[in-house]
Amino acid sequence: MKKYQVMASVHEGGVWESCFKELQIAIENAYGLVDSHVSVSVIWQRIPAGQAFLAGGPSTTSTLLLPVPSDIQQKNREQFMHAICQDWMKVTGCSVNEIIANAMNEEMVAKYMQLSRGRLNKRKAKSHFVLMSLAALLKKWFRGYTSFSVNLKS
Numbered sequence: 008m009k010k011y012q013v014m015a016s017v018h019e020g021g022v023w024e025s026c027f028k029e030l031q032i033a034i035e036n037a038y039g040l041v042d043s044h045v046s047v048s049v050i051w052q053r054i055p056a057g058q059a060f061l062a063g064g065p066s067t068t069s070t071l072l073l074p075v076p077s078d079i080q081q082k083n084r085e086q087f088m089h090a091i092c093q094d095w096m097k098v099t100g101c102s103v104n105e106i107i108a109n110a111m112n113e114e115m116v117a118k119y120m121q122l123s124r125g126r127l128n129k130r131k132a133k134s135h136f137v138l139m140s141l142a143a144l145l146k147k148w149f150r151g152y153t154s155f156s157v158n159l160k161s
Contacts, residue, residue, distance in 0.1 A: 008044050008045065008046050009042055009044065009045045009046070009076075010045070010046045010047075010048070011038060011045055011046070011047050011048075011073075011074050011113075012047075012048050012049075012050060012074065013034055013047060013048070013049045013050070013071060013072065013073055013074070014049075014050050014052055014071070014072040015030075015049050015050070015051050015052060015069060015070075015071050015072075016052045016054055016069065016070040016071075016072075017051055017052070017053060017054065017069045018053070018054050018056070018059065018066070018067055018069070019053045019054060019055050019056055020056060021067065021069075022099045022100065022101070023051070023069065023099060026098050026099060027049075027051065027151070028151065029098045030049070030094075030095060030098055030099070031047075031049050033090075033091065033094035033095060033097075033098060034047055034049060034071075034073075034091060035047045036090070036094070037087050037090040037091040037094065038087075040083065040086055040087050040090060041075055041076065041079060041083065041087055042076070067101065067105050068104070068105045068106065068107060069095070069099075069101070069105065069106050069107070070107040070109065071091065071095075071106070071107065071108050071109060072109050072111060072116065072119070073087070073088070073091065073108060073109060073110045073111065074111060074112075074113040074116040075087065075110045075111070075112060075113065076112070076113060077112040077113060077114060079110075079112075084110045087110055088108040088110050091106075091108050092106050092108050095108075
């Protein structure tokens with residue numbers, strides 16, 4: 008069974024917090040368009056209030072990094088992104104301008120994640136990863152979902 012890890016950048020205190028289970032199901036259902044035998048987990052990357060602006064005002068836009076197979080046909084990629092956006096809007100009540108779906112080839116996602124991890128101080132990276140993982144597990148236990156803040160300490 009193929010496993011995909013979706014990164015959802017969402018605003019702290021946003022509407023997603025009350026409906027993350029429905030959003031997770033919507034994402035899983037959309038992956039059924041890509042492959043019927045997949046496992047999907049969503050990591051909620053919280054953007055602290057006041058740290059994202061769009062058109063000169065506070066942004067409420069969510070961004071999804073959705074790994075897909077490298078050999079996916081463009082038609083299927085578009086159907087996949089469309090399905091996620093439609094369900095996201097239905098669940099959250101957001102507009103079409105408040106959701107960005109990035110269906111990136113899985114090997115490019117791996118490179119992106121490697122670059123992202125490079126933001127951490129090399130000497131402290133392992134301890135940061137352990138602390139972040141423990142915090143994520145606690146959040147999963149208390150809130151029901153795994154999440155991190157975009158503000159990583161170096």
